[in-house]
Amino acid sequence: MTAAVQDKRLVVPAGEVEPWNEPVGAQVPPIFHAPLWNTTAGDDAVDLAAAAGLKLLPWQQLVLRNALGERRGGGWEAFEVGLIVPRQNGKNVIVLARELAGLFLFDEEQIIHTAHKFKSAKSAYRDLKKLIESVPEFRDQVRSMPDSSDNTAIIMNDGRRCDFLARQSGGGRGFSGDTVILDEAFQVSDELVSDLLPTLSGRSSPQVWYTSSTGFDYSTVLKKVRKRAVEEPEDNKHLAYFEWAANVDEVDWRSVDAAQAANPSMGWYQSWDWIKEVEVDSMEEESYKRERLGVWADRSADAAIGVDLWAQTRGTEELFEGNPPVRRSLALDVSQDRDVCVIGGATELRDGTVVVDVIERRAGTAWVVDTLRDLVKRNRPYAGVVIDSLSGAAALHPHLMEAGIPVALAVTKDLTAGTADLYDRLARTDENGDPDPTVFHGDNDFLDDAAHTARRRLVGASKSQWTWEQYGEVSVVPLRAITLALRGFQMQPLKRKRRGRVA
Template sequence: MTSLLDGPPAAAPDSPLLGSQLPRITTVPPTRVSSAGQEAVELAALAGLELDPWQQHVLDMGLSERDDGRWAAFEVAVNVPRQNGKGGIIEARQLAGLFLLGEKLILHSAHEFKTSIVAFRRIEQLIMGCPDLRKRVLRVRRTTGEEAIELVTGQILRFLARSGGSGRGFTGDCNILDEAMILGDDAMGALMPTMSAVPNPQLWYLGSAGIGAPSMQLGRLRARAMAAVESGEPDPSLAYFEWSVDPHRDECGPGCTEHASADDPRAWAVANPALGIRISAEHVRNEQLSMGSGGIFERERLGVGTYPSDGADTWQVIAEDAWRALTDGDSSMSDPVVFAIDVTPERSHASICAAGYNGQAVHVEVIDNRPGTGWVAGRARELTEKWGPRCWVVDAGSPAGSLLDDLKRALRPEQDDEESWGDGDDVALLAPVVTPKVREIAQATGQLYDAVVAGQLVHLDQAPLATALAGARKRDLGEAWAWSRRTVGVDISPLVAVTLARWGLNAEIEEPEEEVEPWADFG
């Protein structure tokens, strides 16, 4: 069963605009003969969770069964903009796993701990608020990092945060991966082997539009769904549901009807099944005015994502074999250590990377690659106090340049009083902050490239850095080149930060001039 649906039917002139209850992009395995979805919907209603038609549709298709009783879909993916109600699907699936399907262990993971905790509290309220379900609960664990609900019959629902490395080694009958747009090879590599011994496992991915390199796994699932749609042959093990629009291209003429316009309420309805239910058209209009035309509204509300590619267009600058050959899982840095910061153009992610010597080679490492930028300054302070780096490197002309004042403020010695702070340039910081010129950035890029070719660089084969290199492109700077920041679908901030950190090992550092007290005061 595959389709590319045109969107919701036209509403009557005086009726509110309602979101499409069917996804624009979908594929379901052809082996479906029955479904546990209706029972899951009825159980959710018993617990006080009334599901929208689109949520019921996902459960019906996602819980399809083959004639041998096994799941038709090993993997179920829901790609829908925020605040539409994917949490209701998660909760209904968890209730079904615990109370209907007899799944011994259900693992719910999210990228961040706080998201996992919110999900735990929501399902706990549903279960404990329903007498018929509450009486089957043996215990509820609320210890931080050990949150779980256990039934008297032995079924367990556990909540984990992927960013902390939790869940490795747990064998779940059902694994629910929330925030699926932040899910890469490391997490999947830890998860997949644990499911090989499970008789009838199922993976559920739930998230919103892809945000570039962190969306590696979601990109793979979407590529499989698109291939099924284009070929007319359903994917044999994937149920995929995406609410999104196909936006206008630069070459579209004024009368184009094939692609969607961001200011067209009909496009909002195609991408948001909860429009007119829990999301109002007025709110969407306000979002559009607030987010502007930089692509954020299209991603967050219209489901227009960017996804990494596994195709032949990868590894164009540095060959994958050459990069992998430099892997040393036991490598570490020795003093001096340099840290560098970079931020994506749309400011969705930031990276802190480090470089230091390992014998004759230079060790490079991704320290942090996280959503947003608000965490950077505080983390820089922690790293500085722990490592005492030679310097921090930030390209002042890049998106990371806006963090310079916050960085310097974070690196300011605690004993300095606020009145003497100024812009920080005249204060002896805990570590110097270096801002390379354009020619020095070109030199840094060339030096990293040469080090790879000469085998004078070692790394830990971290996924964010490998993904960045796989999609990296060159940006011409006359007779030199640097990394292109505008490569579609790729977060290259780890690569840029590693490049700057390596350069910083030999960069000239201007020491702040000491203010000399006059030996006499002439009034």
């Protein structure tokens, strides 16, 4: 009798790092899909990482072996790689090893690493820089490693490079590369992917990585990748997909079996004793299931706006047909940690409909004055630039005034009134109960995320008024910016200079 041949895709490599406690997590993911490959460059990538002191666990090696499976004649079998695993398991270690191999092993011309927040992209840059600096042979091949909001990159002596970027509004045409890492992929928009993928077609062997912790109901791109791997594997032979998650319909969510299924680094990075005695007893069930067990969460269930209402008020070009703008408004808001500034805009059309959108979003504050000076000149906002007087943006008020930029300081009642106005316009129905909104929004993933998740925060002594509250890590800054811009139409208008009469 002939012995069964083991599928080499499922062979778990031996790790160099022994687990420091028992039990250990599942090394093969519960959801696994990978192309058949002839050879793999994964082992070489693992060895290269080890030379820099980065020792991969068995499951991390398994992902790289399958993601870097090679076709006969050259090139990757996997055009796309999906990696979903709960936080604190070490998915970023895999990305580090992949980027290191791209620069020093595969001689890739351009690697792009993107994250939803620049802070996350910057952290990935620092990790890769530290690895490179630890090996003189690597450092000698690098020309420079600039570290600024406009240029954060590893640049090789021959001009090849790895850039680290935050995903801005406006799509993914600027993200083309041999390898593109879409970290925090639960936040990736359909627009970005639609723009990105065609730009890669001219590359000889491109690869796109979707890396993420567990997705949400609004994670449409991640859902589609997952669906292709789970429901349509035969039609997606060039997709590699790895997801660690517990099936809480089959096992008790409090059990060790559930924790093992979702956490491949259990035994190395976490211990079951800690999970059982601290997390299971202390965390809310929904939070534990998502953060530790990889169960997809519905963050929009209790959202003030939510996915459905927001989707039905997405604007189109038809809104402007025979319906020109009559007034415009601008507003500025700054994140609590001051790492992102957002300029929101509102345009009132002749029929009274309003279109809101994020006009500009960038890291830091240094760019704000020059950008607003230009926007004010071109748009002549109704009340000037609206700023919440109690927000972090208020610190920019003196600088804006010094630059001659008119500012309207909003108080709490402006924010709550603007919130009510925005919500009422979104949720408006006609006499038959059918949707009849009078405000529409642009296509911006940063704004979409905020609208999908923001909760109500009651304010005032009576607690009868409310505004937006951040839920989890999704910023409400873009939602606040468009709310203030909409409110600008109800504030004191600017006095326009009269043109002198010519005799």
